[in-house]
Amino acid sequence: MNSVKKFDILRMFLSVLVALALSFLLIFVLSEEPVEAIKNLVIGPFSSRRNMGSVIESMIPLIFTGTGICIMFSANQINLSAEGAFQIGGLAASCVAIYFTADILSPLAALLLAGLIGALFSVVPAILKITTSASEMVSSLMINYVALYFGTYMLNNIIADPRASSASYELCPASELPVLVSGTRIHLGLIVALLVAVFGYFFLYKTKTGYELRLTGVNEAFARYSGVNIVKVIVSSQLIGGFIAGLGGGVEMLSPIYTRFNWTTLTGYGWDAIIISTLAKNNPLYVPFAALFLAYLRTGASIMARRTDVTLDIVQITQGIIIILVVAEQFLSRYRHKLIAREAKAALSGEEVA
């Protein structure tokens, strides 16, 4: 690893630290008991087995959408439909889990359908882009709301349990993913999520299609002249990304956290995925770490919100600052340039000696 790469990692940690420092400052301004609040935010997640478990639990959906977005964005498609794919994946999985009660087969079918629906959903903006050249970003923003309202339609009219308030019938017990660690709700989905992240890494960095995909993302014209089938690359990247996001929705729904489908707003995991892919620099291998960090921050904030007067919403400010600082090329750019210059000089003098 050269020193510039090391510096980039250092810079990312610094961005996160600055963002945290600014958030602490905000807590001092807003709160009557700032020290208590910050203590809960930072140490809270470690305070009990249950809380530690909840960090790991909330990491799971983030890994799915994060990996999905990494693959979609690597092809330079700003397709924001992971949010809707997650939603509709959760819906599809619940529909299967309500009516199909066979052991083992039920969760498998539910997850498979969730992924397939997610894939078909996320490919719509890409196909619209290819056939009509309408911006995939704009159409993906619109289609997310279609997913939301389709989900609430199904929830209120087709799978509504008259005995529950705005929730579906109970998902069959056979579909529930088993808990891995007793005393927590960490479930089998964690293994699936980690496998997906590893798959994402191998797909993007070790396969021919993955290479073509990244090449298209960096320079589409160059990729086309080198004989890459752009349409195939774009469609397959959005299909795979959407499949993973939809699968994530399914896994979340079958987890011990839910017994019924009850999503009446968008979950926001699609937007969180953008922070994660930013922190992971679009490499799925780093996604679990970024997801762990975000999950830790969230859990800490919700513990803080329960025990003190600071609301959960402060995390969104922290996340916003992190994105800007990590992505801003100019943040500490002078030092980076100095490093590059020093390294180049060292390389040159090394050559002279030889």
Place this chain on the structure above:
Amino acid sequence: MWEAILSPDFFSSMLRTATPILFATLGAGIAAKAGITNMALEGIMLFSALFGVIFSSLTQSAWLGLLITVVIGGLMGLILAFIVLNLKTDEILAAVAINLMATGGTVLIMVAFSGDRGVSSSIRSVSAPMVVIPFIEQIPFIGKVISGQNVLTWLALLAVLVLHLFLYRTPLGLSIRAVGENKNAAESVGISSRRIQYIALILSGALASAGGFYLSGGYMNMFTKDMSSGRGFIALAASSMGGNTPVGGLLVSLLFGVAQAFANIMQLLSLMPYEIILMVPYLTTLVGLGVYYYTQKKRKERLSGK
């Protein structure tokens, strides 16, 4: 059903729901003309909806509240410009960041200001007034549509005209379009693209904030959590469907108003489940986007003789 659609209430509700979208669409349009996709409109609108309530209650004047909100909206545009142009952050990611901060920030500010958490019910804000036009009010059908609209609806329509003249009849408007069309060519004739993009984003923020103000001080009389609910995103779609021109933006915003007014009627008559109706505007925009860009593409192909 047709009776309900041809009623003055239908057209009046079309104008009412189109107003916030129109403001934001104009904002999206001017940024796009300068070559920047301003997805932060959503967050700017949400912040402005809250600031509108706060400042109109502090000054006890809708006009002063609007003025302060629009100035802050311009400042938010300026901040976005600084992040994108000076810090060289990707414009989409910068917008994601601003939108996130708006979702959390508005709640934090509301709690700090009034102690309210979801709805600003304890803030005594002042809404923008309705305009009742004498004489026209008496005309049977048209009177009911035109008279009694919020003053901001009229301001939005006026903004279409002003923005059209600004973009197509002034040197600064020409510079904005030049930068969006080809940044390097514009630079080569001595236009500072950075300065132009700053101006465009400030105007974009100010326009969107007027739409945000309308949400909490016209359309409704209070701020509720996440009340922009995707209107900034719809505005991006509407603007892009209208070719990013003010007049095109107006037409598409009205189309969106029609869809929403239609949805309201269907809900009253309960002909369809309301979730499907809520989906209508988004589906309309999605299909509209496809159709518009498809015809554009075909026209280009025909012109280039393929």
